[in-house]
Amino acid sequence: MATPIEIHKFDTVVVGAGGAGMRAALEAGQRSHTAVLTKLYPTRSHTGAAQGGMCAALANVEEDNWEWHTFDTVKGGDYLVDQDAAEVMCKEAIDAVLDLEKMGLPFSRTPQGRIDQRRFGGHTRDHGKAAVRRSCYAADRTGHMILQTLYQQCTKHEIEFFNEFYVLDLVLAEGAVAGVVAYELATGTLHVFQAKAVVFATGGFGKMYKVSSNAHTLTGDGPGIIWRKGLPLEDMEFFQFHPTGIWKMGILLSEAARGEGGILRNKDGERFMERYAPTIKDLAPRDMVSRAIYTEIRQGRGCGPAGDHVYLDLTHLPPEQLDAKLPDITEFARTYLGIEPYDDPIPIQPTAHYAMGGIPTDLLGRVLASTDTVVPGLYAAGECACVSVHGANRLGTNSLLDINVFGKRSGIAAAEYAASAPMPELPPDPAAYVENMLTRLLDNAGGESVAAIRRDLQETMDVNAMVYRTEATLKQAEVDIATLKERYARAGVMDKGRRYNTDLLEAVELGFLLDLAQVLVIGARARNESRGGHFREDYPNRDDVNFLRHTMAYRMGGTEPASPTTEVRLDYKPVTMTRYEPTERKY
Amino acid sequence: MAGSDTPRQDDIPVDASATGDQPAGAADVPAVNSVSGDEGVGSAGPDRAVDPTAQDARTPAVTVRGTAAPSIRDVRLKIRRFLPEQDAEPHWETYTVPTEQGDRLLDAIHWVKWNIDGSLTFRRSCAHGVCGSDAMRVNGVNRLACKVLTKDLGDEVLLEPIKGLPVLKDLVVDMEPFFEAYRSVKPFLLPSPHEPTKERLQSAKDRERFDDTTKCILCAACTTSCPVYWSDDAYFGPAAIVNAHRFIFDSRDEGGEERLEILNTKEGVWRCRTTFNCTDACPRGIEVTKAIQEVKRALIFRRF
């Protein structure tokens, strides 16, 4: 297709305007000529959906320190966490929160006027003695406030945004960054952004699952692009399933609900978490609670006619507390279920929530080309990246922290790199790959429907690669994905227009999801152990001898989007240990 | 708070048919003949609606309301379509969509896109009312498609783009004028130069003062429901004022005076005619008109 192509030149290009992207842009924008490309208006990013809070050992309400926070993070991540990264994050957490306050974030306050803090799953005092109040919050809209505050600051600093620009490819020249290729939704024009440094901050990919707390737009574009470039992805098999999604819909009811005293109950009204985590009960880490819920359901103690969910009970909490601390999630229950949480328990089930894995980076956000080399000029931060501070299971509130700490770090690092590097030459025809991909989808008359393939993908992922996995189910998922990829090769779009062709973009996004689903499933099949969010019924125990290491997946062959011939080669990377030796994870 | 005090969104007019066609270009002084029937004060919003299982407040916990087996019902979506590359003018198109008990309107629209016509275009992301992508006119009033359940709508549902911004394609409008108004009220903290090393203190009461307006998700439902904005887009519009309010009443901010000056102009707060469409439209339940009035009063009394 004779697409008009426009060329732009910037020092730094940030891809994505969620929390991580804007935090990076704020730093990069004040140091270098920076553009932010985002497929959504910045305030539509899914960071805005985060509810519960952002952890930092401020010790505003009770004794706390960053070392305890580090320990909790490492233990919560089932010891797959790179401990140097966790230390950095937990140490810088305090400034990250104070930075946000200085930017104007309206935190909820203590009676003394300081930033208030509350309990959250897995966060404890003195290495697991008791739950600690560590999560800084703004009612149950912490993510919304972070997103808005960062956008406000970007407005103040006149950061240059390119809204509704879909980045679809990364341009590399001689192994280093040369820019990105973006598709402008409003016109259908392709744009090449020539740049010295690129920061990916495109968020997660929870839309490969059906029951998911993720937005429709969370389709893993960043990791998908990286993958197609032949760069590795790390720990993709670790995906977090949040225990309390609204039954069937997946809409999240924050852990803050349990932090405020909410209780999970089975059909007999029993507080079943007492059996699984006697010390911190309902505030155990997410992977444990999700498994506990499914165990209850499987053993016939689920609620409802089909026995396929359990209850989140808030009825014993005073209505004033719900109104003050959890206004949004009580409203979700009212709006989407017609339930009054003052009087009735809310039906919930685990929901696909967070990708622990993603684009491997070092502590500065530099993207790894292999276990020990980096791609010059390429950075990643936020949910699309894997530093790895979350290991096998992310603790609640550590992601909002992650995006702030590593968003900032990567923004600074990228701009500093850009300051010293020369402007790279663009290779000939930099947009050719994207042009081919789009032309194929527009011209394809193969008759396969994108929506149907996506639905089938989500179906198989929910059934075969969710909370409980076995060799057999993962094998099944792998076969299904292979078939879906073949169908995808014949998939076309109905809308042939140029402007606002969201039909076309949904097809492209599905391609990314298929690629990433394959990596996830293959990584999970090879990991014959249970650790954090990855639970294998056929290998129910953690195996530190063979698997205390990060998975690094590389693409072999099949350069086409979601090519059926792509093979995945797995390699492993050691976990960085500094202070803590792996022990059994009990709560 | 969520009980009787806070105004909740009223029910969307259930029947689409009563809405009369408006002559093109007519001044927006609508004839007073299609006032929707239901004006129950503080009515409880969608959750009050027809759900046979929702009647008894003391239902035992095991059969929670709203979780009854899915019921299938056909809904006709009458959508105002406009494909810029094909159509000279917008036209109405009707699609019949099977829906289940808990379906959102957004699910029904997706169903059309995914099963009937992929060219149907709209914005959406979060699907649960927190990102502000999918404001549209539903049976004549602004709503987020992901925050209305089809069971609360009639058998025919009218869908149009929000009013007052240029339509680019189907339900997609140009948001640039909206964000431009937002930017022009300096929507960011202008702190005092003497920053403490730790956090600034703010009493819970001071924090509460501007809580309502921090909830804004910039969905534009309010601004595009405002009769003044329809006829004059130089008016800043309620959303911009809400975001100015959020800082004017923040005890940590020093730029209140500056923002008040900006809003003290011909196109500022004085333009608001207290029609309350914005308050009725806001999906976050923000008392928009109240915020605007507080800004007006602040201008008059210059104390906050």
Add this chain to the structure above:
Amino acid sequence: MPKAPAGTLYRGHVGMWSWVAHRVTGVLVFFFLFAHVMDTALVRVSPDTYDKIVDTYKNPVVNLLEVGLVAAVLFHALNGLRIIAIDFWRKGTRYQRQMLYAEVTLFVILMVPAAFFMLRHTFLTLFGTA
């Protein structure tokens, strides 16, 4: 450029319609005021011209219009007071609907006797026995 599409009316709630009515009545009354000052100015010209004009007011059709005028002014006045209450009373925005319902009730209560007195003469001359 294609024409702007024929859309539908915005189905705003009572707040919007009361504003529409306020504006319409305000404009109507303004035009009446213009006419009224003009006709009253005739008293400067000559008593006869004035009386002649005023006499034309004394027929049933104008009498009805007059009721309309009083209704318009009354509604505008009451709603104006409601707007002022919304402006200056802190809880005004929250109770705007209740105030509107009260206003409409008061309007009816006042308009019925007013219309009765104003139309009595017309009734009497048209059908009357007196």
Add this chain to the structure above:
Amino acid sequence: MATALEDFGSPAIESPRARRQRPGQRSRTNFELYSWIFMRLSGVLLVVLVLGHLLIMNVMDGGVQRLNFGFVAGRWSSPFWQTWDLLQLWLAELHGTNGLRTVINDYAERDGTRLWLKMLLYTSAGLVLVLGTLVIFTFDPNIG
């Protein structure tokens, strides 16, 4: 960013109305504020003046039926009624004019139209005020 939609030669729906420029921070006056307050103040006074006027003139004692030159002559011989009517005239006319100014600002899209309508409005307001004041003050009950 300006997106060059025109490049594709396909139509976009015309803007719902001509884009207007926001004057920015040009006018640092309190004119709109004072006019807003004036609307409320005059409104409150008008409730008494206009409703009183209507009550007396249109409702009580047969209303318009008893109106004639003599009636008017009788009324304006009293300074009380003179003041009343003068106040009412000025407040109502200024209130109404200011109200109509808003209405014109809302609906007249082109600057030219706006200017013309407002000229017309202010001229008519001037006329009414001058004429009305003249009538009330220079009224001569004896010309008949």
